[in-house]
Amino acid sequence: MTVEFWWQQATAPLSAETQQQALERQSQLTKPPGSLGQLEDIAVAFAAWQGQVKPQINNPQCVVFAGDHGVVAQGVSAFPQAVTVEMLKNFVAGGAAISVLARFHTMGLSVVNCGTAFPADQLSGVIQRAVMSGTNDFSQQAAMSNTQALQALQIGAEQIDRLHGEGCDLFIAGEMGIGNTSAASCLSALLLKQDVNALVGPGTGVQGEALSHKQQILAQSCERARTLADSPLAALEQLGGLEIAAMAGAYLRAAQLGIPVLVDGFIASSAALLAVQLNAGTRDWMLFGHSSAEPGHRALLTALDGKPLVQLGMRLGEGSGAAVAVGLVQQALALHNQMATFAEAAVQSGN
Ligand SMILES: Cc1cc2ncn([C@H]3O[C@H](COP(=O)(O)O)[C@@H](O)[C@H]3O)c2cc1C
Numbered sequence: 523m524t525v526e527f528w529w530q531q532a533t534a535p536l537s538a539e540t541q542q543q544a545l546e547r548q549s550q551l552t553k554p555p556g557s558l559g560q561l562e563d564i565a566v567a568f569a570a571w572q573g574q575v576k577p578q579i580n581n582p583q584c585v586v587f588a589g590d591h592g593v594v595a596q597g598v599s600a601f602p603q604a605v606t607v608e609m610l611k612n613f614v615a616g617g618a619a620i621s622v623l624a625r626f627h628t629m630g631l632s633v634v635n636c637g638t639a640f641p642a643d644q645l646s647g648v649i650q651r652a653v654m655s656g657t658n659d660f661s662q663q664a665a666m667s668n669t670q671a672l673q674a675l676q677i678g679a680e681q682i683d684r685l686h687g688e689g690c691d692l693f694i695a696g697e698m699g700i701g702n703t704s705a706a707s708c709l710s711a712l713l714l715k716q717d718v719n720a721l722v723g724p725g726t727g728v729q730g731e732a733l734s735h736k737q738q739i740l741a742q743s744c745e746r747a748r749t750l751a752d753s754p755l756a757a758l759e760q761l762g763g764l765e766i767a768a769m770a771g772a773y774l775r776a777a778q779l780g781i782p783v784l785v786d787g788f789i790a791s792s793a794a795l796l797a798v799q800l801n802a803g804t805r806d807w808m809l810f811g812h813s814s815a816e817p818g819h820r821a822l823l824t825a826l827d828g829k830p831l832v833q834l835g836m837r838l839g840e841g842s843g844a845a846v847a848v849g850l851v852q853q854a855l856a857l858h859n860q861m862a863t864f865a866e867a868a869v870q871s872g873n
């Protein structure tokens with residue numbers, strides 16, 4: 523295959539040898555085979571990723587990518603657009619949900635401005651990478667140009683290059699952007715070739731007539747873009763978001779550099795599907811943190827064949843659903859690494 527774009531380069535290989543050795547170790551631990559369920563699968567996956575029979579996570583990192591959405595002019599969110607930048611301040615000040623969870627798990631947290639409608643360039647502690655002042659209103663025209671889409675994908679890759687240099691061994695992409703359930707719904711509809719109305723949900727709390735209005739605007743937007751979006755990249759340009767593009771770029775580069783990712787909810791999974799459609803090998807490096815209450819998430823998880831670790835009725839984004847699952851991943855590795863074998867504990871094994 524000719525490589526036209528950076529994301530088409532091969533993703534990192536998995537170690538079949540340490541995967542096999544980890545499976546054998548699981549069969550020798552003092553428990554009935556399979557009794558730790560998905561926790562066993564996580565440990566074996568990390569063994570294959572790290573090329574170590576006893577894998578460890580020492581440096582988990584979360585990056586929240588922020589971007590605004592022109593389509594909010596159509597009244598598709600329950601909150602005003604100014605909240606995107608207001609929340610950027612809150613992330614840095616330590617008061618947002620993801621700030622608390624990052625502290626709780628001793629996980630690094632970075633915040634990247636990919637392009638907001640209100641000024642954010644003076645905010646200290648925010649990595650400034652604005653591509654444009656929020657996307658165009660995609661009910662009327664393409665959300666972004668091809669050049670802007672490529673730039674936004676690159677923002678995510680650049681963050682992974684930085685974190686790889688710092689020894690990151692588990693990555694979470696979070697997002698903030700009023701209106702981004704609309705972008706995620708439309709992008710997913712095109713990528714899944716599904717009716718957008720099956721994917722649209724309340725987001726920040728849009729209900730009743732306002733939800734019908736959101737559905738109508740998003741159906742019109744998909745109709746406008748359908749013939750123009752003849753590739754995953756074109757779908758991103760037509761109906762995506764800057765932060766969604768950056769998340770996809772981050773997933774793509776993480777898979778190339780061999781960093782496992784824990785995917786968050788609906789928005790993150792739309793970026794994950796985009797990444798997998800741009801390079802199928804990206805899927806090999808993904809775990810799924812939770813099942814979001816946003817209805818469209820189920821279709822994305824099905825398409826990605828992802829088994830979420832928890833279902834808590836969360837519908838926040840920011841990377842929060844993946845962050846709560848970090849503790850489960852850490853427990854899976856602790857059990858795998860520290861449990862005694864039948865021989866060590868002098869316990870009789872089954873037949
Ligand atoms: C205070 C606040 C904090 C948030 N943190 C994440 N989101 C989430 O809600 C937004 C998407 O929902 P919609 O498409 O309905 O606007 C995104 O910013 C997402 O990250 C938030 C939303 C609000 C209001």
Ligand SMILES: O=C(O)c1cccnc1
Pocket residue numbers: 703725726786787788789790814815816819836837838839840
């Ligand atoms: O699941 C998500 O990512 C989500 C759901 C609602 C609002 N914001 C994000």
